[in-house]
Amino acid sequence: MTDLSIHAPDPSQRLWRRLRSEYFASPLGSILTLVCVAILGLLIWWVLDWTLFRATFEADARAAECRANGGACWAVIANRWRLIMFGIYPYDEQWRSALACVIVIATVVLSCLPRMWGIIRLAAIWLFAALAFYILMKGGALGLSRVSEEQWGGLALTLFLFVSTVVIGMPLAVMLALMRRSEMPVIARVTGLFIDAIRSLPLLAILFTFAVVLPFVLPAMLTGEKLYRVIVGLAIFFAAYQAEIIRGGLQGTASGQEEAAKALGIPYRYRISRIVLPQAFRLALPATINQIVITFMETSLVVVVGFVELLAAGNAAYNTGEWKFAYVEVYVFISAIYFTFVFGLSRYGAYLERRMNVGRR
């Protein structure tokens, strides 16, 4: 018999063939490929040249030296990074703000680990984290001096706003989504109206309402600190959108799932928490990551009600006399911080999707 066995193509050969068929298939194609490579190379060179090769790193350098070198003036970051990270938090106490950031980030990372997923575990670590964060930032206990919320700022404030918005908003969103599909029409309708009402308001209007208008409307004992009112506003706004995302996931989950759970005698709270929500969240994951990323970006809007979060702290960092020329460097630095967090979130989302697809068609 003739040997008709087919070999898998050699990988290096396959790469070469692909390169040829996709990038150098015709003379015009080859030219376009070369032009694109050249443009890309130029861009990369230009960025490296500005950020590294001709940049000024010495902390005591000033405008004159930076201009002479022609590249980025990282001296502004070396001089101003504490303002960007901690805002107007008292200089000598900024280690507290730094430690608080570390605690928040550690808690976020911890709750991203699948082995921590349980209502009790998550609630426990978040309760601990919130308490530690609050005592560290606010002080007035354990021998720490008191720092009022108006002085919190920079990255610490951004992280605090973002994390509390999601941590408060997510359970709220789940509740709203479940109420919207309630079998009792009154509850379903009212919830639907509430969600639609919140969604038809711009975030700025909600922030103003909670920061500025509420104190006039509510009795003093109900208003609380401005920062916490703003967080409540952000969380409600987040929950309205996230509730619809979760509802989409719920609708995508087969109705037979809930029936099977009912037929086994599993009570409502477990049907929801063990059968329906895990499947709904899996379907809603891409949109959820999207919403969380948007929320991270939107925290910068609190500047309009007088908070110095990351972006506002950056503005302040270059806006004083001698550093006015170095705004590009400051923005690049801030972008890098945003990028680190958001890119990390996106990669985590991708990891979750891969993990959840195990054993699924």
Place this chain on the structure above:
Amino acid sequence: MSNRQAPAIEITGLNKFYGSFHALRDINLTVSRGEKVVVCGPSGSGKSTMIRCINQLEEHDAGTIRVLGTALDDSVGSIDEIRREVGMVFQHFNLFPHMTVMENCTLAPMLVRKTPRAEAEATAMRFLEKVRIPDQAEKFPGQLSGGQQQRVAIARALCMKPEILLFDEPTSALDPEMIAEVLDVMSSLATEGMTMICVTHEMGFARKVADRVIFMDRGEIVEEAAPDAFFSNPRNERTRRFLSQVLGH
């Protein structure tokens, strides 16, 4: 459950509407303990609706349903109590796709019966052996064939140790070569004395396993008889027409 002498299921005067559509008309049915009842009839005749009323996946509009002596009233307690004793196997299996076969089988006993994990897993293994797929325990449902999935679904229902099993067209969604393996498992359950109500078009299974065959059409029970009489000498014209359609080729 409380009443040992009561029949497994007693349905009297059951009526059900979907809007103005009269889905079930004056259903009366008593199933004694250990009895195997096969329900057949054309699609849309109310067979599924009727057995779904027994564990209240559908609410009925009039009539009474008593399961093992407990009346189904509006109280949540009675519904939960009955669902614990009545297992159900669905046409589309409805296994939980995000859990392994083992987790599918142990979830309800652990949550509802508060069985310790080790015991629940031992029970699950025993029933997975009974349905002849103990080696698939750590797989996810999506990795199994349809026939295997349906057998897992049967094992999952058995793990709650129900008194009654309801089958809602358990082989209708299966490829032909997988129907036999599911029917075999069901037949062996029947010989062990489980009370079973089975909606199915598998007339061979009905002839072999059923104590009684019920024919439904347009929301009514048209005819009920022992399988011999049912298949050899159907009295009602509608039954004869139905049987000639399902057996005639």
